[in-house]
Amino acid sequence: MTENMWTEEELDRAIADQPAGPVFTAEARERALARMVAAGEAPRPVKRWLVAAAAVTLVAGALVAVPALWSDDSGPAASATETLRRAAAATTGQTRPSAGQYQYVVTHSWDLGSATTGAGNPISALFHSVREQWIPADRSAEWLERRATLDRRWLVGSDEQAKTEGDGGLLQEDTSTKERRGPCGDYPDVNEELGGDPDWGKPCAERVGNWGNLNPRFLSSLPTSPQALYDRLWSDSMGHAETALSNAAGVLASPEASPELRSALYQALQNLPDFQVTEATANLNGQVGTALGVHGDVNRYDIIIDPETGRYIGTRWVLLKPGTDMWEGLPAGTVVSFSAVDFAVVDRAGDEPPTK
Amino acid sequence: MTVISSSSRDGVPPPPDESSGVLETLEGEDFTALFTRHADELHRYLARWVPMAADDLVADVFVSAIRTRARFDSSRGSVRAWLFGIATNLLHTHLRGRRREREAYARAVQSHESDSHEGRVVDSVDAQVKARQFAVAVERLKQRDRDVLLLIGWAGLDTTEVAQVLGIPVGTVRSRFHRVRQQLRAACPTIVLENNDD
Numbered sequence: 001m002t003e004n005m006w007t008e009e010e011l012d013r014a015i016a017d018q019p020a021g022p023v024f025t026a027e028a029r030e031r032a033l034a035r036m037v038a039a040g041e042a043p044r045p046v047k048r049w050l051v052a053a054a055a056v057t058l059v060a061g062a063l064v065a066v067p068a069l070w071s072d073d074s075g076p077a078a079s080a081t082e083t084l085r086r087a088a089a090a091t092t093g094q095t096r097p098s099a100g101q102y103q104y105v106v107t108h109s110w111d112l113g114s115a116t117t118g119a120g121n122p123i124s125a126l127f128h129s130v131r132e133q134w135i136p137a138d139r140s141a142e143w144l145e146r147r148a149t150l151d152r153r154w155l156v157g158s159d160e161q162a163k164t165e166g167d168g169g170l171l172q173e174d175t176s177t178k179e180r181r182g183p184c185g186d187y188p189d190v191n192e193e194l195g196g197d198p199d200w201g202k203p204c205a206e207r208v209g210n211w212g213n214l215n216p217r218f219l220s221s222l223p224t225s226p227q228a229l230y231d232r233l234w235s236d237s238m239g240h241a242e243t244a245l246s247n248a249a250g251v252l253a254s255p256e257a258s259p260e261l262r263s264a265l266y267q268a269l270q271n272l273p274d275f276q277v278t279e280a281t282a283n284l285n286g287q288v289g290t291a292l293g294v295h296g297d298v299n300r301y302d303i304i305i306d307p308e309t310g311r312y313i314g315t316r317w318v319l320l321k322p323g324t325d326m327w328e329g330l331p332a333g334t335v336v337s338f339s340a341v342d343f344a345v346v347d348r349a350g351d352e353p354p355t356k
Numbered sequence: 357m358t359v360i361s362s363s364s365r366d367g368v369p370p371p372p373d374e375s376s377g378v379l380e381t382l383e384g385e386d387f388t389a390l391f392t393r394h395a396d397e398l399h400r401y402l403a404r405w406v407p408m409a410a411d412d413l414v415a416d417v418f419v420s421a422i423r424t425r426a427r428f429d430s431s432r433g434s435v436r437a438w439l440f441g442i443a444t445n446l447l448h449t450h451l452r453g454r455r456r457e458r459e460a461y462a463r464a465v466q467s468h469e470s471d472s473h474e475g476r477v478v479d480s481v482d483a484q485v486k487a488r489q490f491a492v493a494v495e496r497l498k499q500r501d502r503d504v505l506l507l508i509g510w511a512g513l514d515t516t517e518v519a520q521v522l523g524i525p526v527g528t529v530r531s532r533f534h535r536v537r538q539q540l541r542a543a544c545p546t547i548v549l550e551n552n553d554d
Contacts, residue, residue, distance in 0.1 A: 014483075014487050017484070018487055022410070032411060033395070036391060243412065
């Protein structure tokens, strides 16, 4: 390892050597163009385009779960409408902190990493990390966040292969716990002064929130009439089914969402175009639920819910085709990422709730 | 092409209510030409940041552009800078809710072949390790610094265009760019990567 400063050339090379990202396929390009044209022709896009998959969230009762690595796409046992209707009828809310207490939110994530060994072979693994947050009942007070990387699970390759052939930089993991504190969730290494979000720089109580940055004010502003809520969700998601589903999943994963809002959201999602049951009994390490998803070109984005209790289990990201590029060597059906979130109320920042 | 022709601002003003507006043919043609010219470079830029969302974000950029075309002011910068500005703002919003995607992709270090057959493997591994160190260091940058670095380094914008994108003086772009490069040159080698290829 070099201890000295990099040269300008080394830095330029490292910038250039960053993964280029997936190509803009002709199909994706056509869809993007069509969306633009539709936006220019109508108040709302009438075309509803499915999109590529996104990051994945799983809300689970167990704090630590091993991901199910495959989705069998076995098809629906019940319609999406029926599944969502049952979930809407059964849903409940989360326990909220009283004054002086903290909302504890823990997220266990499994994210794909891939590289090429020194011998030219693709290797990939799911990396398991944990993020804990303590959010005070008074959101303007100081929040605490801890992050750590835990372990990994190989999808293609092994520790032995990485050791023998070289890991291509894949296996670096700083396993130390990182801790950050800041009022209103403004941690010190986050800079948001570059516009784009009207809340940036505002006092905590004045922030209106949005789908990507949920807060009680935003959540309470959402309609609880299912149709009105769907109209708002669809409009704010600019007619993207996956974006709408992702935004909805964020609300379902929020401990601050009321039971009424959750129920309305399940009903609202009945209107989501091409939203289908994709697996009747999706098993995420014992967290069994019904998967409903939208298909993209390469991936499928699923949410998983328990229709009998209304509990939102999570979301996942499933590869639809044999992998290329960063998914090289992965067969279709591979669950390439997910995370698990759980909530509790604790008395002090830094306290962890008893294991369930 | 007279981009986003002046028709969208001068000759044919956009409808007062965007939500009820119908584009004139000329405007539609202009935007189609804009898409043809800039969609690919926007995608390349966005795909490095948020590979899974790049397709949609490119569409979002043009949807936003066509809906807010009245706000474009050619005296403040080029159409290219305007589009990258929209892309940057959409990217910020996207990343706030989906930071993990970028973090995950930062791990995805691809191989890069060297011209030297003899040293290909060694060079490739070294380049991958450095690229990974860089990715980790970039994740730790402040957003404002990261924008400047990557709008220049990845998008290929010049400092004047970046100033237009970010709405800051060009001198600030230059000083910020210099500072962040120095910062990275110092920080990257200190990031210890676990090497299993000993």
